[in-house]
Amino acid sequence: MLYICSGAEFVVLAQVFQQKTKMKKYLVSIVVAAASLFCVNTYAQSTGDVFSPIVKYLEKGDAESLSAWFADNLEISIFSRTTDTSRNQAKQIMKSFFKSYTPRAFEISHKAGRPNMKYALGVLTAGGEIFQVTIFVGIKDSEYKIQQMKIERIE
Numbered sequence: 434m435l436y437i438c439s440g441a442e443f444v445v446l447a448q449v450f451q452q453k454t455k456m457k458k459y460l461v462s463i464v465v466a467a468a469s470l471f472c473v474n475t476y477a478q479s480t481g482d483v484f485s486p487i488v489k490y491l492e493k494g495d496a497e498s499l500s501a502w503f504a505d506n507l508e509i510s511i512f513s514r515t516t517d518t519s520r521n522q523a524k525q526i527m528k529s530f531f532k533s534y535t536p537r538a539f540e541i542s543h544k545a546g547r548p549n550m551k552y553a554l555g556v557l558t559a560g561g562e563i564f565q566v567t568i569f570v571g572i573k574d575s576e577y578k579i580q581q582m583k584i585e586r587i588e
Contacts, residue, residue: 483570483577484541484553491557491566492539494531500524504571504578511584523582530584534560546570551577556587563587 490499503520510516511530518526536559543554550571557564569581 483551484544484568487553487568487570487579488539488541488555491555492536494536494559496524496527496531499527502570502577502579504573504580507579508581510582512586531559534562534564539566550580557584 487502500520503523505520507523508515508517509523509526538558539555541553541555546552552569555566557566565585565587567583568579570577571580
């Protein structure tokens with residue numbers, strides 16, 4: 434079937450087609466922008482979560498691997514006893530803690546911060562007890578390092 438239109442109808446059809454084409458371009462632009470934001474956000478989460486390996490090492494009770502994330506000097510607080518210490522001393526403190534309280538699970542309950550400093554609150558189940566863990570990380574030589582770690586019993 435062939436449809437023949439007059440000049441006025443042709444102009445109207447051309448305008449409708451143009452508007453639909455503009456709307457399609459606009460819609461495609463929105464979809465591409467949304468997809469780009471999603472991809473960037475997914476990439477940032479997969480590559481930018483400094484706490485992922487720290488969670489793994491706390492959960493395993495692996496003081497050796499955890500210490501690789503320690504700053505050269507950091508503050509460790511266990512049961513309200515705060516110590517400014519070197520990386521090696523902090524590693525020994527954590528080894529001793531893990532020996533006394535064998536970890537079963539660790540889960541981050543809250544994360545926040547800025548690009549150069551972040552913190553996380555988590556719950557550690559270890560040795561039949563429950564502890565609240567606070568971790569502060571900061572950038573040192575373009576890498577995040579643990580500046581402060583605090584472990585307190587939850588009663």
